[in-house]
Amino acid sequence: MIRVLIVDDEALVRRGLAVLLRHEPDFEVVADAADGLSAVRQAHEQQPNVMLMDIRMPGIDGIEATRRIANDPETNDVKVLVLTTFDHDENVFAALRAGASGFLPKDTEPERLLEAIRVVAAGDSLLAPGATRRLIEEFRRSAPRQAPRSGTLEVLTQREIEVLRLVAGGASNAEIAGQLVISYATAKTHVSRLLTKLDARDRAQLVILAYEHGIVRPKQA
Template sequence: MIRVLLADDEALIRSGLAVLLRHEPGFEVVGSAADGLSAVRLAHEQRPDVVLMDVRMPGIDGIEATRRLVADPATASVRVLILTTFDHDANVFAALHAGASGFLPKDTEPDRLLEAIRVVAGGEALLAPRATRRLIEQFRRTTPPATPSVALDEALTPRELEVLPAIAAGLSNAEIADRFSISYATAKTHVSRLLTKLDVRDRAQLVIIAYEYGVVRPGAG
């Protein structure tokens, strides 16, 4: 059972999401919040697996609420899936930096949303394709060419330095295994070690590191 907390300032949106989730096996709605502070409070009380978080809310917005949840050890394991009508570059980038595990527009089809919640609850990261494109375009416009970080070169093995850009390209564990002719278990181990060594919670954060440290260059490949 995946326990979900809904955070959106529009009552109609919250009600619609609640109806969708309550009629789908394997999901439980554990709370509903109309603002960021309430979302943080309810997350502490209910410890959901996933928070469906709007960006534009009164008090503190969804990005700040996400930042607070991720920074607090008591709620650090809670996964946040940003769900908003505002898919601008700044929101995508800010949400990922805050620690969100996924980002989807509100016009996402119900089946796609349900699968996204499952993916995020399972510890993976998820970005809508157009959000990923916008993120990469932002790096292309604003990030000057860089060379791989010396710190990363020292911290990671040669294979891990190969796997990191594959993750940034959106490859799954199975696809990474196929690309490098290794087993699925080995690919999963490489990803887990990257998360541990770079002290991040999921693939979304690895994508940011890959671009910021120049392991992947926007527009390359």
């Protein structure tokens, strides 16, 4: 059972999402919250598997709420999936840096949202279609330009390079497994090794490393 906590300042959105999730046998809606402070408190009290997090809310916003949840040892296992009307907003990328596991626009089809929650609950990160290119461009714009570390990718096997290229293209672990004709567990292991070998915190950083080293170009993402 996937325990879900819904966070949005609009009651209609919260209720609509709750109705959608309660029709699925593998989901349990444990609570909802209308602002960031309530979200942080509910994360502690309910210990959900996944939080659906709005960004723009009264009090502390979804970015700060995500940061507090991700940085607290009592709640850092909670996965945050950001839902926003502004999938091009730079705040989305700030949420990813704060510790969110992924994001989707609010106009996502219901089936895609349900799939995304399951993906995030299983430990994968998820970016909406088209997000990878914008992620690269946002980091190019906001991050100080630094020369790539010499030899960074030399520690990778050819298979790991292939996996990195797919990660940079926005593929989930399940999609990587399908494209490389390997098991899901093997795909997940490859991604974990990439994070360790490249000293990357998350998949977003893997995307940037892939771009900086020419593994993938913005137009390919």
